[in-house]
Amino acid sequence: MTDRPEVLFLAHRVPYPPDKGDKIRSWRLLEHLTKRFRVHLAAFADDRRDLRHQAFLESACASAVLVPLDPRVARLCAGAAVLRGRAFTFAWFEDGRMRRHVGALRARPLAAEIVFSSAMAGYVGEPVPGRPLLVDLCDADSEKWRQYAAGTDGLMRAVYAREAERLAAAETAIVNRADAAFAASPAEAAIINARAGLTRACDWFGNGVDTDYFSPRADRPAPAQAADVVFVGMMNYRPNVEAAEWFVREVWPRVRARAPQARFAVVGARPAGRARRLAGRRRGVVVTGAVDDVRPFVQHARVIVAPLRLARGVQNKALEAMAMARPLVATPEVAAGLAVRAGEEIVVAEGADAFADAVLRLLNDPKRGDAIGASARARMKADYAWPAQLSRFDAALARLGLADG
Numbered sequence: 001m002t003d004r005p006e007v008l009f010l011a012h013r014v015p016y017p018p019d020k021g022d023k024i025r026s027w028r029l030l031e032h033l034t035k036r037f038r039v040h041l042a043a044f045a046d047d048r049r050d051l052r053h054q055a056f057l058e059s060a061c062a063s064a065v066l067v068p069l070d071p072r073v074a075r076l077c078a079g080a081a082v083l084r085g086r087a088f089t090f091a092w093f094e095d096g097r098m099r100r101h102v103g104a105l106r107a108r109p110l111a112a113e114i115v116f117s118s119a120m121a122g123y124v125g126e127p128v129p130g131r132p133l134l135v136d137l138c139d140a141d142s143e144k145w146r147q148y149a150a151g152t153d154g155l156m157r158a159v160y161a162r163e164a165e166r167l168a169a170a171e172t173a174i175v176n177r178a179d180a181a182f183a184a185s186p187a188e189a190a191i192i193n194a195r196a197g198l199t200r201a202c203d204w205f206g207n208g209v210d211t212d213y214f215s216p217r218a219d220r221p222a223p224a225q226a227a228d229v230v231f232v233g234m235m236n237y238r239p240n241v242e243a244a245e246w247f248v249r250e251v252w253p254r255v256r257a258r259a260p261q262a263r264f265a266v267v268g269a270r271p272a273g274r275a276r277r278l279a280g281r282r283r284g285v286v287v288t289g290a291v292d293d294v295r296p297f298v299q300h301a302r303v304i305v306a307p308l309r310l311a312r313g314v315q316n317k318a319l320e321a322m323a324m325a326r327p328l329v330a331t332p333e334v335a336a337g338l339a340v341r342a343g344e345e346i347v348v349a350e351g352a353d354a355f356a357d358a359v360l361r362l363l364n365d366p367k368r369g370d371a372i373g374a375s376a377r378a379r380m381k382a383d384y385a386w387p388a389q390l391s392r393f394d395a396a397l398a399r400l401g402l403a404d405g
Contacts, residue, residue: 004036004037004038005037005038005110005111005112005402006037006038006039006040006062006108006109006110006111007033007037007038007039007040007110007111007112007113007114008039008040008042008102008105008106008108008110008112008113008114009030009033009039009040009041009042009061009114009116010042010043010102010113010114010115010116010120010123010124011026011030011041011042011043011044011116011117011120012043012044012093012116012117012119012120013026013043013044013045013046013050013117014043014044014045014047014050014051014053014057014066015027015030015041015043015057015116016050016053016056016057017050017053019269020234020316021234021315021316021317022117022138024207024316025116025136025138025184025207025316026116026117026136028208028386028390029114029116029136029390029393030060030061031060032386032390032393033114034060034061037111037112038061038062039060039061039062040061040062040063040064040065040105040108040110041057041061041063041064041065042064042065042067042098042101042102042105042123043064043065043066043067044066044067044068044069044093044095044098045066045067045068045069046069046071048068050066051066051068054066063105065098065101065105067095067097067098067101069093069095074092074093075092077091077092077094078091078092082159085162086166087163087166087167087170088163089118089119089141089163089167089170090119090122090170092119093119093120094122098123099123102123102124103125106124106125106128110128110131111131111132111402112131112132112133112134112397112400112402113128113131113132113133113134114133114134114135114136115133115134115135115136115178116136116138117136117137117138118135118137118141118167118170118171118174119141121135121170121174127177132179132180132400132401132402133177133178133179133180134178134179134180134181134182134393134396134397134400135174135175135178135180135181135182136181136182136393137171137174137175137181137182137183137188137192137202138183138184138188138312139183139184139188139312140168140171140183140188140191140192140312141167141171141312142163142164142165142167142168142170142171143164143191143312144164144310144312145160145161145163145164145167146160146161146164147310148160148164148238148310149161149164151310168195169197171192171195172192172195172197172198175192175198175200175201175202176197176198176199176200178200179400180203180396180399180400181200181202181203182202182203182204182205182392182393182396183202183203183204184204184205184206184207184312184314184337185204185206185314185336185337186204187336187337188204188312188337189201189202189203189204203392203396204392205389205390205391205392205393206314206337206339206384206389207314207316207319207384207389208319208384208385208386208387208388208389208390209316209319209320209322209323209380209384209385209386210323210386211323211377211380211381211384211385214295214298214319214320214323214324215323215324215325215377216299216324216325216377217299220295220296220299220300221296222296222300223291223296223297223300225265225286225288225297226263226265226296226297226300226301227263227264227265227286227297227301228259228262228263228264228301228302228303228363229255229262229263229264229265229301229302229303229304229305229359229363230264230265230267230297230298230301230303230304230305231243231244231247231264231265231266231267231268231304231305231306231307232267232268232294232297232298232304232317232320232321233266233267233268233317234268234269234270235266235268235269235270235271235272235275235287235289236269236270236271236272236275238310239308239309239310239311240268240275240308241272241274241275242308242309242310243306243307243308243309243310244266244275244278244307245274245275245278246307246309246352247264247305247307247355248264248278248281248282248285249281250352250355251307251352251355251356251359252264252282252284252285253282254352254353254356255356255359255360255363256282256283256284258360259360259363259364261284262284262363263284263285263286264284264285264286265285265286265287265288265297265301266278266279266285266286266287266288267288267291267294267297268288268289268290268294269289269290269291270289270290271287271289275287294320295324298320298321298324298326299324299326301326302327302362302363302366302369303326303327303328303329303359303362303363303369304321304326304327304328304329305328305329305330305355305359306318306321306328306329306330306331306334307329307330307331307355308330308331308333308334309331309333310333311331311333311334311336311337312337314337314338315330315334315337315338318330318334318337318338318346319338319380319384321376322340322345322346322373322376322377322379322380323376323377323380323381323384324373324377325370325373325374325376325377326369326373326376327347327362327368327369327370327372327373327376328346328347328372328376329346329347329348329349329355329358329359329362330346330347330348330349331348331349331350331355332348332350335348339383340376340379341375341379344372344375345372345375345376345379346372346376347362347372
């Protein structure tokens with residue numbers, strides 16, 4: 001249909017394919033919007049392989065502009081921003097080509113402008129009267145930099161702390177300007193809503209999971225590198241790398257001391273040098289690198305671990321493991337983003353001793369692991385389907401007169 005209202009959708013990363021955390025969320029939101037609006041997509045391609053999906057996105061949207069983002073140029077812009085006292089998050093994504101494309105799209109008779117990620121908010125410029133602005137911040141990104149600063153010494157501690165301060169101020173301004181703003185969990189929204197100077201509340205809608213795609217299947221064969229314990233995540237992302245390092249250094253020796261034949265697999269694309277070296281640190285550790293499908297690794301694991309100590313929002317890796325009926329051992333930081341029952345649908349452990357004990361108990365009691373996994377899958381099916389999560393976004397559209405798009 002060509003009579004549907006037009007909307008602009010800005011994203012800091014190409015939403016397709018939905019193969020990592022923020023892309024899963026942005027794709028599900030974009031896909032949802034295309035059912036009622038003619039969506040004009042403008043996004044950065046920080047991975048040139050994503051440009052292969054331009055034709056598909058053009059078929060799904062009214063138009064799709066994908067602007068390649070050169071990380072070398074982005075780093076130079078970010079460095080210059082630090083020297084000038086500006087938030088380098090926004091400088092990283094500043095691009096004249098994108099600004100021209102967005103300017104042309106904003107000249108169209110749009111019913112709304114939808115921004116995914118605070119980093120893209122600067123592209124919407126001056127408000128257009130009668131045109132609602134909706135922003136999905138996803139996480140309180142400033143808190144990530146605050147946590148980075150707390151765990152870093154020297155000059156970078158000051159750089160990260162200043163970025164946290166400036167980004168927090170920017171997030172507050174974005175929420176105040178938007179007609180509707182969202183975070184990825186009640187906890188993330190609460191962080192933003194506690195800030196001084198906020199004149200509007202930040203709402204939230206959670207991440208969901210496709211429980212049909214992420215489902216256990218009796219005919220799914222085990223992969224060649226199958227392991228008893230599995231961690232899944234993009235391995236060029238600092239919190240994932242640090243989580244895997246901590247687990248291998250602090251937890252795994254405790255597990256192997258009582259289960260000497262156990263194997264641990266780090267499953268995820270783009271393992272940085274630090275991540276690759278994990279396989280040589282301890283016996284029974286394998287780093288797979290990119291795999292075509294993570295589901296065989298998850299299904300054939302006896303325990304899935306999420307040992308992140310810096311976790312913002314809702315971890316898709318946790319939702320996917322639970323949807324596949326596998327018992328998940330997670331840190332309190334990961335569990336904080338999930339509305340699930342500890343001890344029944346997830347196992348929460350803090351500290352190396354407690355984490356190792358939790359993993360060992362599940363390795364030694366497969367029936368308990370299966371029971372926790374079955375309860376977790378039931379919870380995912382009941383509460384974490386994407387339509388249920390996006391209903392809060394739909395409510396905002398209705399409030400702004402956009403329900404019948």
